[in-house]
Amino acid sequence: MDINVLTWLVPAFPLVAFFLIILFTNRSNRVSHTVALIGAGLSWLACMVIFVQALAAKDLAKTPFGSAISWLPTGDTALKIGVQVDPLTTVTLFFVAWTVLMIFIYSVAYHNYGAPKGDNDHPGLPPHGATEKAKGSGKKSGGGKVHMVPSVEPMYSRFFALISLFAFAMFTLVVSDNLLTLYVGWEIMGFCSYILIGFWYAKPSARDAAVKAFLTTRLGDVFMLLGLVALYSVTGSLSYNVIFANPNLLMASSGILGMSKGGLIGLLLFMGVIGKSAQFPLHVWLPDAMEGPTPVSAMIHAATMVSAGIYLALRFFPLASLGWVSGGPLTATMTVMAVIGTFTAIFAASIALGQNDIKRVLAYSTISQLGFMIAALGVGAYVAAAFHLVAHAFFKALLFLGSGSVIHGVEHGALHTGEHVDPQDMFNLGGLREKMPVTFWTFLIGGFALSGFPIITAGFWSKDSILADAFNNGQYVVFGVLALAALLTAFYTMRQITLTFLGQARTKSAEHARENRWVMLLPLVVLAVFAVGFGWVGIPATFPLLGGLAPNWFGSFVGSMLSAGAPAEGNSLVPLLTSLVVSLGGLYIGWLVYRDVKTGEPDPFQKAMPGFYKILKNKYYFDEAYAFLFIRPARWISETFSYQWIDKGVIDGILHFFARAVWVIGSVFRSGIDTPVINGAGDALSSGTRGLGGVLRRAQTGRIQQYMIIAVLLVVVVGAIFYSFLALVP
């Protein structure tokens, strides 16, 4: 099939799956997940074909695959939409397709496909488990013994429909050749994240988290939209090719802070990235997004949302770095990116130290790693950022799916023992190494990749290249802070692994945890392969001993996206030694501190530094600060100012005043004119007529002789009058 047509089809498959599920197959769990898996599988197949073809193509960055159609006529020109496959799209499609497919497969098991319906399960709440009579008639179990087993998710089909839409949005965003469809995919993804974080919408915490995620990312999107509009007004197009074809238009000064127009637009787009990729200060939504089901967390953290933000930042690196030469001073936009990225990296890594929820630790590690990527872009390490993006997607998807597997296994134990424990609290776990060996080994690989375990893991190579680029570009502050963040990363990762898998089980549930089905473990194994193997395609040529054994394929492939080509690689030993020390040191200290935590014991870190631990535990009180700074004033404005004062006071007051005034005028008219004059006249007329009738009716006696007397008297009187006054004498 023609590769251009194929590229159009990549997002189409999940979209078709979405509509098929919501319109037709939603009654059947089996058909629904089959449709979703076929959709994701076909997209995956298309991506792999594109990937292979893109590898074979010559000079893909200069002559990308793609086709476009006119979509929306606007006066003389038309907004064009189309698809494009260049090296950046290729690698992004590669990891998105793999992670999406793995997450889809994993979801089948995670939502307990094939399990009985729950006893008290409601749509909008996580399944609580079902009672089942034991089938065995053995002596020990005893026929008819009742025990609890996991139950199937009540809204199974809905989940697959929504997650298909999520995948559709991400694929649309990646393959599009213009900012318009990218933005469409970006916003659909925002919607999907909202509805999937709030998938268990009957839980108030999930609802709040969904609203928080939606509003927070929307804040960045407003600026991004401003950037798009500015870009369109400067260049007259939203297609990448047209935008980047003429840098002189963008070089012109914007008149704001001495930045170029391109730099300013890059900054606005970067604000969208801050929201989407959860950078400081809009990082607050990502940890709360853990309220969603674990596959959704994996989608958000690896395959879609946050990766989309970094993808956009990569895509618009030429704008941000406009006028920058390798090794020269950073542009204003790049400086902002470097500062925010670096700060986020260390800030989120430190928060992760104080979290006990297995998924929250991972969430903060995601924020921290995204900070690494943004910081890498800020110091000009384009290839390193892309490399870390892909590597991170693989090992973070692996870690999330692994943590989901842990939770699932321990929930099974909790149902079995009837114990009520939070399976996500790491202090309730421990000793899962023997119970869940596959999960343990894959999680270990993912964790080591996250902490940058030397040589074998992908995380080492990508993180090392970021540190090396920061060092070689002379950004020693960035380098130093990132190295410290990497040390913390290794530390909290080992803390997590030690608390979860090593040592002794701290609760009965953890003791009775059970390894999950192969459907759940297969994605872990596949992703673990990538978490290790992916690093080998990007080994710098100048690396001691290993460098040059394999070509630095990733560096040259993605580096060709830059007009100047991949920057020269430095060959300093300092960053290499630093990465070795921080990753191994962090891992070792983490193991040392947490290897022997007993049931009910507090965190050793808490014992050592109670004050600092409390701050970290409460995430530097950012939620509280935002609640105080923004939410409460917003509430106050809406409730007190807008509602009480403006609406009820002023607007209602004016209306009430008018009503009262009209009422008073009406009363005056009523008591002054209507009642006495008009009513009175009417009443007087009627009562006068009545009274007159009463008087006159006395004359109507009905006696003919009285009438005659009157008649005679009248004749006499009138005759007398005529006779005497008018002198009508004959």
Next chain:
Amino acid sequence: MIPLYWFLAFSIALFCIGLFGVLARKNAVAMLMGIELMLNAVNINLIAFWRYFFASSPQMDPTRPLAFVAIVFVAAAAEAAVGLALIISVYRRRQTVVAEDMNLLKG
């Protein structure tokens, strides 16, 4: 010749007797008789004035004013016929000829 005033006085007396009969009697038949008297008093007046002023007048046909007298007679006869018929009809229904008792239309 008897002077005109005597005729007029007689006519007035007759008229007053008739008027009194109409106004004072309860019996409807008597009231009808009173009316006849009043009408005849008028006729006497008419005849008297004719005899004294118009009978020998050369200017006009002397019989012409007598047409009034004839009309009064006709009206009196018709009135007596209709009135007596009504009274008989009332008497048949209500067994009375008293005018005050004929009060079916009174509210």
